Amino acid sequence: ILDRGKLFHSYVEQSLQNKIEDDFKIVEQYIKSVKSVLEDIESVRLLxxxxxxxYLHYQGFVDCVGLYRGNPVVIDFKTSAKPKSTLSSTYDSPLQVAAYLGAMNYDPSYETLPNISSALIVIAYETGMPANVHCLNEKKCLKYWDFWCKRLLQFKNMNCEPR
Structure with a gap:
Protein backbone atom coordinates (compact mmCIF):
# COMPACT_ATOMS: atom_id res chain seq x y z
CA ILE A 1 0.00 0.00 0.00
CA LEU A 2 2.85 2.40 0.81
CA ASP A 3 4.38 1.76 -2.62
CA ARG A 4 1.03 2.56 -4.25
CA GLY A 5 0.90 5.83 -2.33
CA LYS A 6 4.39 6.76 -3.50
CA LEU A 7 3.56 5.77 -7.07
CA PHE A 8 0.34 7.80 -6.95
CA HIS A 9 2.24 10.86 -5.69
CA SER A 10 4.76 10.35 -8.47
CA TYR A 11 1.92 10.32 -11.00
CA VAL A 12 0.46 13.55 -9.57
CA GLU A 13 3.86 15.22 -9.73
CA GLN A 14 4.52 14.12 -13.32
CA SER A 15 0.98 15.00 -14.39
CA LEU A 16 1.22 18.52 -12.98
CA GLN A 17 4.53 18.94 -14.82
CA ASN A 18 2.91 17.64 -18.03
CA LYS A 19 5.49 14.89 -18.43
CA ILE A 20 4.21 11.39 -17.73
CA GLU A 21 7.24 9.13 -18.01
CA ASP A 22 6.52 6.11 -15.84
CA ASP A 23 4.04 3.22 -15.96
CA PHE A 24 1.20 3.89 -13.53
CA LYS A 25 -1.03 0.89 -14.31
CA ILE A 26 -1.00 -0.27 -10.68
CA VAL A 27 -2.55 3.03 -9.53
CA GLU A 28 -4.90 3.63 -12.46
CA GLN A 29 -8.01 3.71 -10.24
CA TYR A 30 -6.47 6.42 -8.04
CA ILE A 31 -5.61 8.33 -11.23
CA LYS A 32 -9.19 7.98 -12.48
CA SER A 33 -10.39 9.24 -9.10
CA VAL A 34 -8.28 12.41 -9.13
CA LYS A 35 -8.13 13.24 -12.85
CA SER A 36 -10.80 15.98 -12.85
CA VAL A 37 -9.21 17.63 -9.80
CA LEU A 38 -5.82 17.81 -11.51
CA GLU A 39 -7.46 19.59 -14.44
CA ASP A 40 -8.44 22.43 -12.06
CA ILE A 41 -4.86 22.96 -10.81
CA GLU A 42 -2.61 25.40 -12.64
CA SER A 43 0.38 27.69 -12.11
CA VAL A 44 2.13 25.07 -9.98
CA ARG A 45 4.95 26.67 -8.00
CA LEU A 46 6.12 23.74 -5.84
CA LEU A 47 5.92 19.95 -5.99
CA TYR A 55 11.18 29.01 14.91
CA LEU A 56 8.98 26.08 15.85
CA HIS A 57 11.55 23.55 14.60
CA TYR A 58 9.50 21.10 12.59
CA GLN A 59 9.55 20.15 8.94
CA GLY A 60 7.58 18.30 6.31
CA PHE A 61 7.06 17.85 2.59
CA VAL A 62 4.42 19.88 0.77
CA ASP A 63 2.84 17.92 -2.09
CA CYS A 64 1.91 20.95 -4.17
CA VAL A 65 1.51 24.71 -4.19
CA GLY A 66 -0.50 26.14 -7.04
CA LEU A 67 -3.77 27.68 -8.10
CA TYR A 68 -6.93 25.66 -7.66
CA ARG A 69 -9.77 27.27 -9.58
CA GLY A 70 -7.78 30.50 -9.49
CA ASN A 71 -7.01 30.50 -5.76
CA PRO A 72 -3.48 30.01 -4.35
CA VAL A 73 -3.41 26.93 -2.12
CA VAL A 74 -1.22 24.33 -0.50
CA ILE A 75 -2.47 20.95 -1.72
CA ASP A 76 -2.09 17.64 0.07
CA PHE A 77 -2.96 14.48 -1.85
CA LYS A 78 -4.10 11.39 0.05
CA THR A 79 -5.16 7.90 -1.00
CA SER A 80 -7.90 5.92 0.69
CA ALA A 81 -9.86 2.71 0.43
CA LYS A 82 -12.75 4.20 2.43
CA PRO A 83 -14.79 7.29 1.56
CA LYS A 84 -13.76 10.44 3.41
CA SER A 85 -16.51 12.82 2.45
CA THR A 86 -16.18 15.05 5.51
CA LEU A 87 -13.18 16.98 6.74
CA SER A 88 -13.39 15.25 10.12
CA SER A 89 -13.09 11.86 8.41
CA THR A 90 -9.62 12.87 7.19
CA TYR A 91 -8.41 12.71 10.82
CA ASP A 92 -5.23 14.80 11.23
CA SER A 93 -4.92 15.91 7.61
CA PRO A 94 -6.17 19.45 8.38
CA LEU A 95 -3.50 19.77 11.08
CA GLN A 96 -0.90 18.58 8.61
CA VAL A 97 -1.77 21.13 5.91
CA ALA A 98 -2.00 23.91 8.51
CA ALA A 99 1.49 22.95 9.70
CA TYR A 100 2.76 23.01 6.10
CA LEU A 101 1.21 26.44 5.56
CA GLY A 102 2.77 27.77 8.74
CA ALA A 103 6.19 26.41 7.88
CA MET A 104 6.06 27.58 4.29
CA ASN A 105 5.05 31.11 5.23
CA TYR A 106 8.03 31.33 7.63
CA ASP A 107 10.62 29.33 5.69
CA PRO A 108 13.09 31.78 4.09
CA SER A 109 13.43 29.39 1.13
CA TYR A 110 9.93 30.40 0.05
CA GLU A 111 10.01 34.15 0.62
CA THR A 112 9.46 34.77 -3.11
CA LEU A 113 6.08 33.03 -2.92
CA PRO A 114 3.03 35.06 -1.97
CA ASN A 115 1.71 34.43 1.52
CA ILE A 116 -0.73 31.52 1.12
CA SER A 117 -3.60 31.21 3.55
CA SER A 118 -5.77 28.40 2.10
CA ALA A 119 -5.33 24.69 1.62
CA LEU A 120 -6.82 21.72 -0.15
CA ILE A 121 -6.94 18.08 0.90
CA VAL A 122 -7.62 15.78 -2.04
CA ILE A 123 -8.64 12.19 -1.28
CA ALA A 124 -8.15 9.77 -4.20
CA TYR A 125 -9.87 6.38 -4.03
CA GLU A 126 -8.64 2.94 -5.00
CA THR A 127 -12.09 2.20 -6.46
CA GLY A 128 -11.78 5.04 -8.95
CA MET A 129 -14.75 6.91 -7.49
CA PRO A 130 -14.39 10.70 -7.84
CA ALA A 131 -11.97 12.22 -5.36
CA ASN A 132 -13.21 14.22 -2.42
CA VAL A 133 -11.80 17.73 -2.31
CA HIS A 134 -11.79 19.42 1.08
CA CYS A 135 -11.18 23.17 0.85
CA LEU A 136 -9.84 24.95 3.90
CA ASN A 137 -10.27 28.71 3.71
CA GLU A 138 -8.14 31.08 5.78
CA LYS A 139 -10.47 30.89 8.79
CA LYS A 140 -10.36 27.08 8.85
CA CYS A 141 -6.60 27.05 8.33
CA LEU A 142 -6.13 29.41 11.29
CA LYS A 143 -8.35 27.17 13.43
CA TYR A 144 -6.29 24.10 12.55
CA TRP A 145 -3.06 26.08 12.93
CA ASP A 146 -4.10 26.77 16.52
CA PHE A 147 -4.81 23.05 17.07
CA TRP A 148 -1.45 22.20 15.48
CA CYS A 149 0.46 24.62 17.73
CA LYS A 150 -1.21 23.14 20.82
CA ARG A 151 -0.34 19.63 19.72
CA LEU A 152 3.24 20.62 18.94
CA LEU A 153 3.61 22.22 22.37
CA GLN A 154 2.17 19.11 24.00
CA PHE A 155 4.68 16.97 22.11
CA LYS A 156 7.62 19.20 23.04
CA ASN A 157 6.58 19.18 26.70
CA MET A 158 6.38 15.37 26.69
CA ASN A 159 9.87 15.10 25.29
CA CYS A 160 11.46 17.64 27.64
CA GLU A 161 10.70 15.92 30.90
CA PRO A 162 13.66 14.29 32.67
CA ARG A 163 13.85 10.52 32.72
Missing part, protein backbone atom coordinates in the same frame (compact mmCIF):
# COMPACT_ATOMS: atom_id res chain seq x y z
CA UNK A 48 7.11 17.55 -3.28
CA UNK A 49 9.05 20.31 -1.58
CA UNK A 50 10.56 20.27 1.90
CA UNK A 51 9.46 23.02 4.28
CA UNK A 52 11.03 23.91 7.61
CA UNK A 53 9.58 26.16 10.29
CA UNK A 54 12.66 28.05 11.53
Missing amino acids: ESRVIHP
Whole structure:
Protein backbone atom coordinates (compact mmCIF):
# COMPACT_ATOMS: atom_id res chain seq x y z
CA ILE A 1 0.00 0.00 0.00
CA LEU A 2 2.85 2.40 0.81
CA ASP A 3 4.38 1.76 -2.62
CA ARG A 4 1.03 2.56 -4.25
CA GLY A 5 0.90 5.83 -2.33
CA LYS A 6 4.39 6.76 -3.50
CA LEU A 7 3.56 5.77 -7.07
CA PHE A 8 0.34 7.80 -6.95
CA HIS A 9 2.24 10.86 -5.69
CA SER A 10 4.76 10.35 -8.47
CA TYR A 11 1.92 10.32 -11.00
CA VAL A 12 0.46 13.55 -9.57
CA GLU A 13 3.86 15.22 -9.73
CA GLN A 14 4.52 14.12 -13.32
CA SER A 15 0.98 15.00 -14.39
CA LEU A 16 1.22 18.52 -12.98
CA GLN A 17 4.53 18.94 -14.82
CA ASN A 18 2.91 17.64 -18.03
CA LYS A 19 5.49 14.89 -18.43
CA ILE A 20 4.21 11.39 -17.73
CA GLU A 21 7.24 9.13 -18.01
CA ASP A 22 6.52 6.11 -15.84
CA ASP A 23 4.04 3.22 -15.96
CA PHE A 24 1.20 3.89 -13.53
CA LYS A 25 -1.03 0.89 -14.31
CA ILE A 26 -1.00 -0.27 -10.68
CA VAL A 27 -2.55 3.03 -9.53
CA GLU A 28 -4.90 3.63 -12.46
CA GLN A 29 -8.01 3.71 -10.24
CA TYR A 30 -6.47 6.42 -8.04
CA ILE A 31 -5.61 8.33 -11.23
CA LYS A 32 -9.19 7.98 -12.48
CA SER A 33 -10.39 9.24 -9.10
CA VAL A 34 -8.28 12.41 -9.13
CA LYS A 35 -8.13 13.24 -12.85
CA SER A 36 -10.80 15.98 -12.85
CA VAL A 37 -9.21 17.63 -9.80
CA LEU A 38 -5.82 17.81 -11.51
CA GLU A 39 -7.46 19.59 -14.44
CA ASP A 40 -8.44 22.43 -12.06
CA ILE A 41 -4.86 22.96 -10.81
CA GLU A 42 -2.61 25.40 -12.64
CA SER A 43 0.38 27.69 -12.11
CA VAL A 44 2.13 25.07 -9.98
CA ARG A 45 4.95 26.67 -8.00
CA LEU A 46 6.12 23.74 -5.84
CA LEU A 47 5.92 19.95 -5.99
CA GLU A 48 7.11 17.55 -3.28
CA SER A 49 9.05 20.31 -1.58
CA ARG A 50 10.56 20.27 1.90
CA VAL A 51 9.46 23.02 4.28
CA ILE A 52 11.03 23.91 7.61
CA HIS A 53 9.58 26.16 10.29
CA PRO A 54 12.66 28.05 11.53
CA TYR A 55 11.18 29.01 14.91
CA LEU A 56 8.98 26.08 15.85
CA HIS A 57 11.55 23.55 14.60
CA TYR A 58 9.50 21.10 12.59
CA GLN A 59 9.55 20.15 8.94
CA GLY A 60 7.58 18.30 6.31
CA PHE A 61 7.06 17.85 2.59
CA VAL A 62 4.42 19.88 0.77
CA ASP A 63 2.84 17.92 -2.09
CA CYS A 64 1.91 20.95 -4.17
CA VAL A 65 1.51 24.71 -4.19
CA GLY A 66 -0.50 26.14 -7.04
CA LEU A 67 -3.77 27.68 -8.10
CA TYR A 68 -6.93 25.66 -7.66
CA ARG A 69 -9.77 27.27 -9.58
CA GLY A 70 -7.78 30.50 -9.49
CA ASN A 71 -7.01 30.50 -5.76
CA PRO A 72 -3.48 30.01 -4.35
CA VAL A 73 -3.41 26.93 -2.12
CA VAL A 74 -1.22 24.33 -0.50
CA ILE A 75 -2.47 20.95 -1.72
CA ASP A 76 -2.09 17.64 0.07
CA PHE A 77 -2.96 14.48 -1.85
CA LYS A 78 -4.10 11.39 0.05
CA THR A 79 -5.16 7.90 -1.00
CA SER A 80 -7.90 5.92 0.69
CA ALA A 81 -9.86 2.71 0.43
CA LYS A 82 -12.75 4.20 2.43
CA PRO A 83 -14.79 7.29 1.56
CA LYS A 84 -13.76 10.44 3.41
CA SER A 85 -16.51 12.82 2.45
CA THR A 86 -16.18 15.05 5.51
CA LEU A 87 -13.18 16.98 6.74
CA SER A 88 -13.39 15.25 10.12
CA SER A 89 -13.09 11.86 8.41
CA THR A 90 -9.62 12.87 7.19
CA TYR A 91 -8.41 12.71 10.82
CA ASP A 92 -5.23 14.80 11.23
CA SER A 93 -4.92 15.91 7.61
CA PRO A 94 -6.17 19.45 8.38
CA LEU A 95 -3.50 19.77 11.08
CA GLN A 96 -0.90 18.58 8.61
CA VAL A 97 -1.77 21.13 5.91
CA ALA A 98 -2.00 23.91 8.51
CA ALA A 99 1.49 22.95 9.70
CA TYR A 100 2.76 23.01 6.10
CA LEU A 101 1.21 26.44 5.56
CA GLY A 102 2.77 27.77 8.74
CA ALA A 103 6.19 26.41 7.88
CA MET A 104 6.06 27.58 4.29
CA ASN A 105 5.05 31.11 5.23
CA TYR A 106 8.03 31.33 7.63
CA ASP A 107 10.62 29.33 5.69
CA PRO A 108 13.09 31.78 4.09
CA SER A 109 13.43 29.39 1.13
CA TYR A 110 9.93 30.40 0.05
CA GLU A 111 10.01 34.15 0.62
CA THR A 112 9.46 34.77 -3.11
CA LEU A 113 6.08 33.03 -2.92
CA PRO A 114 3.03 35.06 -1.97
CA ASN A 115 1.71 34.43 1.52
CA ILE A 116 -0.73 31.52 1.12
CA SER A 117 -3.60 31.21 3.55
CA SER A 118 -5.77 28.40 2.10
CA ALA A 119 -5.33 24.69 1.62
CA LEU A 120 -6.82 21.72 -0.15
CA ILE A 121 -6.94 18.08 0.90
CA VAL A 122 -7.62 15.78 -2.04
CA ILE A 123 -8.64 12.19 -1.28
CA ALA A 124 -8.15 9.77 -4.20
CA TYR A 125 -9.87 6.38 -4.03
CA GLU A 126 -8.64 2.94 -5.00
CA THR A 127 -12.09 2.20 -6.46
CA GLY A 128 -11.78 5.04 -8.95
CA MET A 129 -14.75 6.91 -7.49
CA PRO A 130 -14.39 10.70 -7.84
CA ALA A 131 -11.97 12.22 -5.36
CA ASN A 132 -13.21 14.22 -2.42
CA VAL A 133 -11.80 17.73 -2.31
CA HIS A 134 -11.79 19.42 1.08
CA CYS A 135 -11.18 23.17 0.85
CA LEU A 136 -9.84 24.95 3.90
CA ASN A 137 -10.27 28.71 3.71
CA GLU A 138 -8.14 31.08 5.78
CA LYS A 139 -10.47 30.89 8.79
CA LYS A 140 -10.36 27.08 8.85
CA CYS A 141 -6.60 27.05 8.33
CA LEU A 142 -6.13 29.41 11.29
CA LYS A 143 -8.35 27.17 13.43
CA TYR A 144 -6.29 24.10 12.55
CA TRP A 145 -3.06 26.08 12.93
CA ASP A 146 -4.10 26.77 16.52
CA PHE A 147 -4.81 23.05 17.07
CA TRP A 148 -1.45 22.20 15.48
CA CYS A 149 0.46 24.62 17.73
CA LYS A 150 -1.21 23.14 20.82
CA ARG A 151 -0.34 19.63 19.72
CA LEU A 152 3.24 20.62 18.94
CA LEU A 153 3.61 22.22 22.37
CA GLN A 154 2.17 19.11 24.00
CA PHE A 155 4.68 16.97 22.11
CA LYS A 156 7.62 19.20 23.04
CA ASN A 157 6.58 19.18 26.70
CA MET A 158 6.38 15.37 26.69
CA ASN A 159 9.87 15.10 25.29
CA CYS A 160 11.46 17.64 27.64
CA GLU A 161 10.70 15.92 30.90
CA PRO A 162 13.66 14.29 32.67
CA ARG A 163 13.85 10.52 32.72
